[in-house]
Amino acid sequence: MVTDVSASSSFEFATATRVLFGPGRLAEAPEAIRGLGGSRVLLVTGANPTRARPLQDALERLGLGVTVFSVDGEPTVERAREGTARVAEAGCDVVVALGGGSALDAGKAIAALAANGGDPLDYLEVIGRGQP
Numbered sequence: 001m002v003t004d005v006s007a008s009s010s011f012e013f014a015t016a017t018r019v020l021f022g023p024g025r026l027a028e029a030p031e032a033i034r035g036l037g038g039s040r041v042l043l044v045t046g047a048n049p050t051r052a053r054p055l056q057d058a059l060e061r062l063g064l065g066v067t068v069f070s071v072d073g074e075p076t077v078e079r080a081r082e083g084t085a086r087v088a089e090a091g092c093d094v095v096v097a098l099g100g101g102s103a104l105d106a107g108k109a110i111a112a113l114a115a116n117g118g119d120p121l122d123y124l125e126v127i128g129r130g131q132p
Helices: 025-034 049-061 077-090 101-116
Strands: 011-014 018-021 040-045 065-070 094-098
Touching: 018 025, 025 049, 025 094, 040 049, 040 077, 040 101, 049 065, 049 094, 065 077, 077 101, 094 101
Parallel strands: 040 065, 040 094
Antiparallel strands: 011 018
8 A cells, every 4th residue: 555645744653652753743632642541651762751741731721741762773672661661750640752763662562561561572573572
């Protein structure tokens, strides 16, 4: 399948996670995040966490605590472990990722580990234990 994702494209993709994409969608994010019912957010960003500052500020204005966790480059098993530890340390009950593929991949891994426990190697196929 080939899809033209131009600057004017906008979409929402909902599976086990929810992805908002497109011009103006950032303005919708704070209320959508508050709607999840948590009180402390782990905000996973790309290499430049200052790009997420507007979302962080908006979440804090809504009374949510925010802990920022940046990922520079493709997330590693170790970074997933570190992010999961940060969730526990900060008492986060929501994981939000803002940025490109690396931030989104890290956010999904951290959220899955925070909710299910264990180590990333428990769930990886081929090099891990391949648990569901």
